[in-house]
Amino acid sequence: MNAVVISNMSLEEKLATMEQIWDDHCQHQNVQxxxxxxxxxxxxxxxxxxxxxxxxxxxxxxxxxxxxxx
Structure with a gap:
């Protein structure tokens, strides 16, 4: 995914994507x-x-x- 694709996303899609990234990050990293x-x-x-x-x-x-x- 690149910035052009992200800029075409709706706010709802961006928030959902950020939530998915954060959930994935928390499962695989020791977040401090x-x-x-x-x-x-x-x-x-x-x-x-x-x-x-x-x-x-x-x-x-x-x-x-x-x-x-x-």
Missing amino acids: SPDWHGDVLQIREENRRAGHEQSMDWQDAKNAIRQRTQ
Whole structure:
């Protein structure tokens, strides 16, 4: 696949492709998150506990993203 093919893809197709690549990468690699990811997660958890944010099922989140991009 090259950039020309990618540029012709819809946003939904691009997101689905990125998800497939990430899933494949995670199965075959030992992925280490950078330290700042932990900081962001801690802030988000603090906001959730304070009632400022609510968690969402991953499948529901993906569906919501797809609906917003159609």
